[in-house]
Amino acid sequence: MSTNVLEVQDLQTHLHLRRGVVKAVNQVSFSIAYGETLGLIGESGSGKTMTGLSLLGLLPRPAGRIVGGSIRLNGRELSQLNQATYAAQIRGKEIAMISQDPMTSLNPVFSIGSQVAAPIRRHRHDTDQTALALATEELHRVRVPSPALRISHFPHQFSGGMRQRVIAAMATACRPNLLIADEPTSALDVTIQVQLMDLLDQLQDESGAGLLFITHDLGVAASLCDRVAVMYAGSVVETAAVTDLYAAPAHPYTRGLLASVPRIGIKTERGRLFSIPGTPPDPLDLPMGCAFAPRCDLVKDRCHRESPPLIDKGGREIACFEVQ
Amino acid sequence: TRDDTLTIAFAAEATQVDPTRTTAGVDAYFMSLFFEQLLSTAPDLQRINWLAEKWSIIDTNNAVKIKVKVREGVLFHNGDELTTEDFRFAYQRMREPTSGVSVYVRYITDVEIHNRYEMTLHLSQPDPTVVLSNLHIWALPKAYFERVGEAGFQKHPIGTGPWKFVSRKPREELIIERFDEYWNKDVQPGYKRLVIKIIPEDTTRVAAYKTGAVDWIDAVPPAQAAEFATLPNTRVIDLPAPNNMFLNLNAIDRDSPFRDPRVRLAVAHAVDYDAIIKYVLFGKGIRTAQLAPGTLGYDPDLAPHPYDPNRARALLAEAGYANGVGINCYNLTTPREPYMKEIGETIYAYLAQVGINCRIVQLEYGAWINVGRFNARPWMDGLQSTMWGQGLPGDPTTAWGGHLHSNGDGWGGYSYHSDAKLDARVKELRTLINDDERAVKIKELATLKHKLAAGGIPTYRPIITFAWRDTVDFKPWPTAFWRAMRQIGPCPSRACTPTTLPE
Amino acid sequence: MLNLRAIKCHFQTNGQIVRAVDGVNLDIVKGETFALVGESGCGKSTLAKIILGLAPITAGSMSFAGEPLIKFNKRFRRRVQVVFQDPYSSLNPRLKVSTILSEPMWAHGFKRDEVTQRLELVMALVGLQTNAGNLYPHEFSGGQRQRIAIARALMLAPELILLDEPISALDVSIRAQILNLLQDLQDELNITYLLIAHDLALVQHASDRVAVMYLGRIVETGPTEKIFASPQHPYTQALISAVPEPDPTIARNSNLIRGEVASAIEPPTGCHFHPRCPHKIDRCTKESPPLVAREQVQVSCWVIGSGDLNVAK
Amino acid sequence: MGAESILKQRSIFASLRTWLGFARFPYIAMTVLGLVLVAAFFGSWISPHSANEIDLAMRLTPPAWLDGGSSAHILGTDNLGRDILSRLIAGARVSVTIAAYAIILSGALGTFLGMAAGYFGGWIDAIISRLIDIQMSVPSIPLAMLFVAVLSPGEAMVVFIIVLSYWTWYARIVRGEVLSLRERDYIALAKVAGVSTPVIFIRHLWPNVLNTLLVLATLQFGSVIVFEAGLSFLGLGIQPPDVSWGGMLSDGRNYIEVAWWLITMPGFAIMMACLASNIVGDWLRDTLDPRLKQS
Amino acid sequence: MARYLFSRLWQGLIAILGAVLIVFIAQRLAGDPLALLLPMDASEADFEALRVELGLDQPLLVQFFRFLQSVLVGDFGYSYQWQTPALDLILDRLPATLELAVAGLLFAIVLAIPLGVFSALYQDSWVDRVAKVFAMLGQAIPSFWIGLLLILFFAVTLNWLPAYGRGNLSHLVLPAIALGWYPVAAMTRTLRSAMLDILQSDYIRMARSVGLSERAIIWKYALRNAAVPLATMIGVYFANMLGGAFVVEVVFAWPGVGRTVVEAVFNRDFPVVQAGVILSAVVFVLVNLLVDLSYGLIDPRIRHGR
């Protein structure tokens, strides 16, 4: 049985900059079930982070705002919520986030203990003492060695991997139903990356929460996610179960992406990698129709005029006129 | 209680309380509160006996002797009785090289003590200035001084004056108390305590009076003098300063243009002092040629050099400066007299209009004294505008000895002039005792000096305005530029008026 | 072609010594792509800087094409060039692209028309339009900038090009383009590459031989195929197995090693890797193991040397 | 709602932004700066009166638009009847002259030391950095006091004091700039390509430093004007008969109750000159910095 | 931390030493000190005697060390003008200056913190515009002019507040505003840009993402991070105010250190000027040392010697 913890419908997020409007998230729809890990993959600037921040109501201010669509968490509409309610009832309690850079995501001037205890105090209204005790437990849970000692330490006394654990402890301290991990492993070395992925698996097993895992690393997505949504220029172009997607990518972009990545074990005979021609579009000046059309080898006239909707097709969703 | 204490404000402040160490006129502000001399000048500008009960000049064989009987029963603030020993002690201090006032006792060779109250001053030559300067020997407490030493005396000076020193914060305030055992009950202050605030800024001082923070101020800015006269419950008095706005010209340096009398006269004719008095000083000034009324040998017929820029230019051209001349102009200012800085600048601006171009050096008076004392006189080339006395009240001899005689043989010794003939005339005056003869000679010399514009050019005497509330009874004494504070007390009737002043 | 012997490079910062490179031997053969892999901070870039004469050597010697490399003279400068990771800071924002590209040749006193000729040739080689020369760097995308950076490196027709993570700053979909370009250039011009990367898949794809670095030292080196097929050093094994494969059917390898990379300021005694090594023996904590040839690969490990370690996975 | 409304909202304040120098080109600020320069260079031609011409009968005449004002003295006269407008113009000359000397000298000294420290590092850097530290821990006004007390005030002294207290601006910033430029990849690449050190200096370092210098100099212009005015206000700077805005303020103090224009006019001149130079400096900084231009 | 403090202390000492050296050099530029000490008609022998007594016949280096020695024990000689120890004269004025500096600083802080924070929070809002205008004007309007304008409006025209002198609290208002005027602008700008950086930082996003209230985030988290640049500013301006709020003290006839030194300059009263200059250097260094200490309290990275 799997009910959806999160349902996103036609989410549209715009950034109003001096130079123009960036349609960072463009009609994005997906859902996540309890205990499920949805991978959100796509290259830099494709709108992954903005999607995650839209869910948290933490778009950059004053530029960013949600201009359309709905975000439902356990059936509750979030897109119209005001900041105070968001802070008091959603963030940290229902949804939490592990961010990309462990080196900069902890406040350098507060002790680890007080930072981990902060959400506990906020959402469980505990006293400082009990919150600190609980924080120690949380650190223990994410396998920070000798947590009782470490709570009085400061971020700069921790290594990158350890900080990422602390952040995980902070994010999951109030057992949120949805965890967003925005490239949590990108800044880590591969040997540490494995450790963190193990930890994420463990945390999810314990809590049964949904996990939105944002990454641009196809390998990481493959080894951690249940389903994957591929983003390109602000839109989801394909969503599928992870095995299906890797076995038979349907959208031309997904196909190109998978083919262009070298893999260990498969030696491409000193040969060339497949490469997608052209460059990603300027986010300020997205082309009409399908954003991928200028680089696509299956492109037809229609692609330049209409943007293809995300259509369910045999258990996966694809946004392409040709493949459908 | 409030009636016991009066808070007043001075614009300027003494830097030195030891009368044998003074170098600047403002020092008299404080000295006159605590210390006294043998003679004094009364409000009517008459010389009166003070600490001396009587005195007389005894002339034997060219040498001059002055016999003095000191008043009996005069007490210092610590209760010691004043004796002739104290005068002798003061005399010796005044003779020391570090003294600033040795000029007054230059020709006194000895103070001979006969007993506690009688002494004789021995002079090496006749010197009328000794008398003219009120037998300028101060009553200093010898015993006290020897006990506390130089520094101790600076910290807590005592004298025989009507006020006792209580405390002092330089640049802030001086607190003094009435000396109840003061010998001269006639002029004993009415207040028990006087707090003297030092407020050099005109606006601040005026504000302090208006807000009631102080009840007496000196140097009301001329611009506001008229307004003060109309303030309710306020009395004002205009008192002519004993000083002149004085232009001192360096006529001794080899390359100084002022060696030429025509250039000096050009300076005298270039500036419109009447306009300055009228517009800048709001009439609070008296144009002077040389000496002021009340001075021995004052000549009402000697007219000031008229404002005549064309004449000034012509004189300059004659002297070979048709294209103008550049000089340093030292603007020596004190907060004692009003608007000195800008009047200096005004004068320099007038000079520029006839071709005498000033590079202005702004100096506080004290700074000038401190500037390079390597020679007998502070270094000054060019021209200097400053407040300078010409022997008022009394006699100009000491003053002329200071700035006309080439050796600076007189008060201050800041002479920038050298002319053997004039020197001889000054010398002659120094030994001439008879007042009538002196008056004639002074008149002659003043005329000569005026014609040559020698030894500096007097311009105008500022009129200082004092203001106080009508709850105060105040009678100004000429000592210390009228700030002696001898007769000051509460005025319960609010109808006390100051004694009328002499012209 | 390029030989490094016992190269050490220690930095002094705040009174502490950073052992960025701590005794490295390397031999690069003409025409090959030699890859240097290792985790962040292990000294890869420092090694590149040493080869370029941009960082001082604390100890050791280098030779290039048989001649000892003591002074970095103009002749050497022409033969070795570099492409850095960041295409933004590699190009002076105030200069036109043509100036940027010509500068190396001007420095070597080439004539004006020689430079113009070469410029056209090289721009064509890397796939830049001719009018690109009149533009400024900020008018280009990251991928194009990296093409410019490569073009610049090619201007002097070098024999060896150091590639310090040449594609890791680029968009995923662009990386293949640049990688292919580099390979094409090598085939065409017979250039030798020293490729620095931490992306193992890339290394496996693009290099002929590889050296694995750990905390300033090389722990294993040999032909790429050999090493990826049967890594011998425990660290190499862990590194390769930790790379997640873009294939959901392959289960993630659970972690082989624990802990994190130690600091280069106070590296562990003996074998630098011993605190994280699952096979460590006493000796590892005391003496640092030399690189020992085993078949085609060279490994620096006491345990393998004593035969105690079961090499096969 | 959305982008359009925001864009409209912006345009309402566009003029304010221009004023404050946040928009494209700071017209008003440039004009003010231009006026100051014109006054400085052509003052003797445009000045209605001579700056030191006194007319005691006309003293304290209010500005022309007030009761009692005179059209001969548009901004009124001071306590000696001198024309305030003419004095402002004369003051501009003094301010600009001093600023020019001070900027050139402190810029040259600071840049030289900063570049040396940044590029060579080592003991040279250590000594220069220490010098900067010392200079920065002696506040500049007391220092000025000391030198004025010892020597005598005047234009040269003001320049000397400004140079003494401002060279650290340049030295510190140029040093930092050179330090960071030195680490740029394109410098390393130039070295790798065999480009000689002088060429690296001229082609890669100097243009960046030059921009910084230009911005600093513009900003310093305003700062120097205020600093000089402060010194002159205290009587430690420009001495009469030379006219300075600070000196005018100081003279006007005594008449604050009867003639407000004596202190407002020179103060306004100081403010406008400084404001303009700050705005132009900010604008230059934004314009010259390609990074800022992009974002 | 100890190491850090030690190095700061060392730097401070060097700086003070530098200041003393500058003063020493300036003193020598003033000409023969004997000429200033001796009366006008002193003889050559008097000169010689005093020269030996004061050690002026010694090599310059020895003289410098003697000077340093006397500075260390606070002996700057007697004021020429007041015949009292120069340092006492300055120290007597310190309370007044301290009072004014504290008031000015409080004014600056109380205004700058909300202005800086709110203008960073609500970029381009009216608060931000006001803050920007304020920051611009603060830089362009010199403190002596703002002082005179304040007097003109609040004392002369409206007659609300006393303009001059020291007295009760109302006397403090105008000078404190004039003194705090520039620091408000500078601190607002520093705080604004620091807050902008901080509010965009990952750790603030992290704090938000766990649901901390906006109030706590701004006033507890972000402000603490902004405290380091703010403390630097506060330190610099406080030190400057203490070392001599010359202009403001002169404008408001405030009986403080600054005005005393200015007067001493006009009177060529070198000992007092020297004492004033060295005192302000020492205060500057001390206050900055305190600020450095406070960094340790604010930022653990510094505390742990990073």
Ligand SMILES: Nc1ncnc2c1ncn2[C@@H]1O[C@H](COP(=O)(O)OP(=O)(O)OP(=O)(O)O)[C@@H](O)[C@H]1O
């Ligand atoms: N603070 C911001 N200001 C302006 N534009 C922004 C900002 N943040 C993101 N954008 C733009 O929004 C678009 C989406 O950005 P987003 O950060 O969501 O991409 P991403 O997929 O997370 O990329 P990456 O893999 O680099 O993290 C991009 O075009 C980016 O340029």
Ligand SMILES: Nc1ncnc2c1ncn2[C@@H]1O[C@H](COP(=O)(O)OP(=O)(O)OP(=O)(O)O)[C@@H](O)[C@H]1O
């Ligand atoms: N100039 C320097 N001064 C001091 N330490 C340095 C310097 N340059 C590099 N290091 C240190 O030397 C070590 C190796 O750095 P290096 O840049 O060579 O690593 P890397 O392998 O290239 O890492 P990355 O993969 O992150 O680029 C690091 O610990 C680094 O901090």
Ligand SMILES: [Mg+2]
């Ligand atoms: Mg992102």
Ligand SMILES: [Mg+2]
């Ligand atoms: Mg590197």
